Amino acid sequence: MAAEMKMEPETQKLQEKLAELQKEMEEKTKLAEERLNQLKYLQADFENYRKSLDREKEQIIELANECLIKDLLVVLDDFERALQSMKEGKDKEGLSMLYKNFFKILEQHGLKPIEALGKKFDPYYHEAVLREKSDREEGTILEEFQRGYMLKSKVIRHSKVKVAEKSTEG
Template sequence: MDEIGQLKTELEEKTKLSEDRLERLRYLQAEFDNYRKWQEKEKAAIIALANETLIKDLLVVFDDLERALPSLTHEKNKAGIEMIYKNFNKILCAYGLQPIPCLGKKFDPQFHEVLCTEKCGKEQNTVLEELEKGYQLKSKVIRPSKVKIAEHVMEETGENNG
């Protein structure tokens, strides 16, 4: 009987040890899964940052190309440059680049940078002119639109207004 009691005690100790090790294994496995997920997010962030830097550098060339289009006079040259421009735009769009719409919209400091104002009859802070196109890469603004906004002028009527 002593031997059976001793074996039961040993079995309980070994069972407890195996349960502890199984629990540690599960914990390590969960920790590894979390690490793997974190690594994947980090990798995606690095790739996105690399794309952002490259696209910012390419925007300078893209802007120059866009400005050159109206000045071309030969139809053959113009058609070729327009094709290059469209392909360039298509590639940038495939990477998530989108122009920021601004004409006629209300000024939003997240998307627009005011360079000047103009007194007119339009509603205060309405974008009147886009001086330089702004862009978003996916949902992040990488270059705000440089704009001219309206400064509302009150119409003065009556004898005592000045």
């Protein structure tokens, strides 16, 4: 019996120690889960930051391209005027080839001309510089003075146009 009684306090001490270790293990497990969640949040924040930097980088590149292409539109206009003023011949043919190649390169970078002639006036794409009384439907574009362009989906230069106005005669 004495051995049994001696075992009980030892068993009790062992059970207490076991309970203490289990409690400590639960605390450590909880701490590990908290740290894991913190790591997951940090990883998500870092991914968001990286994506934000990538978007910002793309915007900077697009802005740089836009500025360059806007400057090159002047050269494109000069090409068009030169072609219109030249008489047929090899010089005009050569200049026409240069113009087409130049325009093709700009198109590959997202430049698109805005269609204007015969279309309905849209202030998002067109700038009315003149109105003229006409028998055509009001708001129809009669003439294009300067071609407008879009870079991808953004208007970088509005078409300068003459717009039909309803004739009051009748």
